[in-house]
Amino acid sequence: MNLEEAKQYIQSVRWQYAKTYVTAPHEYTVLDWKPETKQQMIDFAKLIQEIGTKEQFGQKDFIILVIDNMKYWVMDNPIENTDLINRTYVDETKRKAIIDFVQSGRFNFIKSMSLSDIIKQIESGVTSYILPEGKLPQDFPKPSGKELDNFRTYILKFKWKSAKTFEKFSPHQYILNFPCWKMKEDEKCKGESEACNECNKQRTEFEKWILFIRKYGERCKMQKTVYTVLCVDGRQYWTMGDPLETTWVLNRALINEPRRIPKLEWLDRQ
Ligand SMILES: [Zn+2]
Numbered sequence: 001m002n003l004e005e006a007k008q009y010i011q012s013v014r015w016q017y018a019k020t021y022v023t024a025p026h027e028y029t030v031l032d033w034k035p036e037t038k039q040q041m042i043d044f045a046k047l048i049q050e051i052g053t054k055e056q057f058g059q060k061d062f063i064i065l066v067i068d069n070m071k072y073w074v075m076d077n078p079i080e081n082t083d084l085i086n087r088t089y090v091d092e093t094k095r096k097a098i099i100d101f102v103q104s105g106r107f108n109f110i111k112s113m114s115l116s117d118i119i120k121q122i123e124s125g126v127t128s129y130i131l132p133e134g135k136l137p138q139d140f141p142k143p144s145g146k147e148l149d150n151f152r153t154y155i156l157k158f159k160w161k162s163a164k165t166f167e168k169f170s171p172h173q174y175i176l177n178f179p180c181w182k183m184k185e186d187e188k189c190k191g192e193s194e195a196c197n198e199c200n201k202q203r204t205e206f207e208k209w210i211l212f213i214r215k216y217g218e219r220c221k222m223q224k225t226v227y228t229v230l231c232v233d234g235r236q237y238w239t240m241g242d243p244l245e246t247t248w249v250l251n252r253a254l255i256n257e258p259r260r261i262p263k264l265e266w267l268d269r270q
Helices: 003-012 035-051 092-103 115-124 145-156 197-216
Strands: 027-030 053-057 060-067 070-073 084-089 173-176 218-222 225-232 235-240 249-254 264-266
Touching: 003 035, 003 060, 035 060, 035 070, 035 084, 084 092, 092 115, 092 145, 145 197, 145 225, 197 225, 197 235, 197 249
Parallel strands: none
Antiparallel strands: 027 084, 053 060, 060 070, 070 084, 173 249, 218 225, 218 264, 225 235, 235 249
16 A cells, blocks of 8 residues: 555545543544455555654554644554554644543534544634733743643543532632542541542642642632632633642633633733
């Protein structure tokens, strides 16, 4: 198979979004959907192995082949057993937009949808992230791209809950960081004085990102209280409770949430 034939093959099969891999958006095609293309699928897998390049993902190396802004890879070994091919956008910004969008309240999951269907949904709504009005001073502290990426990875780990009592006038979501003895879950902690390893680990990580928000956040007045708020990817993140040891809640809300906008005063914006 040459590249031209590969392009024809790619066009001839269906690609479906892998919805269980929220943090690594990609789509795939499987042999079952078009068994008559078995040989082409194997030939394409071989082509990927032959002319593709190595790329690290997590702890593993993959051979990927880039064709028309998408990268393709296979997992099967031996290659003759290939019955699934993956692909995703080369463009990292696009992948990040998908990660955030599918977690937002705006995403409408449709069975058998493709990555391009998701992009269409994104583009039909918000095309770029909205920030509070005005600009932060030039010398305002900014996190590095890597720190921000790690923060994104952290916040993706949680299933955010909607704050029911605020739904009407200030809709937002939150996560809690209580030790298990307080949550009446696992109960591995030996009570207040001695948290279990898992709780300690989660607490350390939680506090790290609370400090991150407080370091890089800006001042925002909500009702009568001033909070330190960090804006990331269309959302604002803030915490309550000072000192750090008494901070249990991390909140977030959409920056462009119409029910919240009139109540907020961004004190550092000029
Ligand atoms: Zn515990």
